[in-house]
Amino acid sequence: MTQKIALVTGGGSGVGFAAATALAEIGFTLVLTGRRAEVVEAAAAKLPGEGHLGLAADVGDAAAVEALFAEVEHRFGRLDLLFNNAGRNGPAVDIDELPVETWNDIVATNLTGSFLCARAAFGLMKRQSPMGGRIINNGSISAHVPRPLSLPYTATKHAITGMTRSLSLDGRAYDIACGQIDIGNAASEMTERMTQGVLQPDGTRRAEPRMDAGDVGKTVAYMAGLPLSTNVQFVTVMATKMPFIGRG
Numbered sequence: 001m002t003q004k005i006a007l008v009t010g011g012g013s014g015v016g017f018a019a020a021t022a023l024a025e026i027g028f029t030l031v032l033t034g035r036r037a038e039v040v041e042a043a044a045a046k047l048p049g050e051g052h053l054g055l056a057a058d059v060g061d062a063a064a065v066e067a068l069f070a071e072v073e074h075r076f077g078r079l080d081l082l083f084n085n086a087g088r089n090g091p092a093v094d095i096d097e098l099p100v101e102t103w104n105d106i107v108a109t110n111l112t113g114s115f116l117c118a119r120a121a122f123g124l125m126k127r128q129s130p131m132g133g134r135i136i137n138n139g140s141i142s143a144h145v146p147r148p149l150s151l152p153y154t155a156t157k158h159a160i161t162g163m164t165r166s167l168s169l170d171g172r173a174y175d176i177a178c179g180q181i182d183i184g185n186a187a188s189e190m191t192e193r194m195t196q197g198v199l200q201p202d203g204t205r206r207a208e209p210r211m212d213a214g215d216v217g218k219t220v221a222y223m224a225g226l227p228l229s230t231n232v233q234f235v236t237v238m239a240t241k242m243p244f245i246g247r248g
Helices: 014-025 037-046 062-076 100-127 151-170 189-195 213-225
Strands: 004-009 028-034 053-056 081-084 133-138 176-184 234-238
Touching (some): 004 014, 004 100, 014 028, 014 081, 037 053, 053 062, 062 100, 100 133, 133 151, 133 213, 151 176, 176 213
Parallel strands (some): 004 081, 081 133
């Protein structure tokens, strides 16, 4: 077996596309997924190498995820890597001002979506031959410490850490490795506001340094390139001068 298949959720732009590019450069065939077909199809066409696919799916929709993984299995017969990357943030407001609908949507994307994709990947990796594979979850710096007014995002990212630990334990019997990458201020559309000034714990607003998303991609590729007998359980990659150490 020479072809290795990787699925990247939220793969049409930002960190997802940077990771997909780095994975393609080390020989993976990529399946990129996101809500808009035209975005993921265009992104897949830009990747180095051949045979990459863009398939539209809402990761928070169980039926859509089931159809996505069925298509991956139909086309390739296996999956070697899932990068659970899709996620969204919410408005910076006090909890009593946060609409329940917004909470539900953030949980559906960040947590339920990661669960649904991990569930489908785990099942495919169990039954494929040779058995096994790797799941990498995007945890974020917020899996460790919150930003002000970020309760739903922070809660889901803390939950991702628990998911990572459980998958890492439960996957041992099936040669399924699971690790987590916690990212701080990768340059993307999602972090553009960092350049204009964001709320700090002391009540001030300050611009924050960002890092090249390509450096995140290289970290994901390093994790993915290891043999299944070796696992990066947790890794933090962040802009060196961003306020993380000492935040609070």
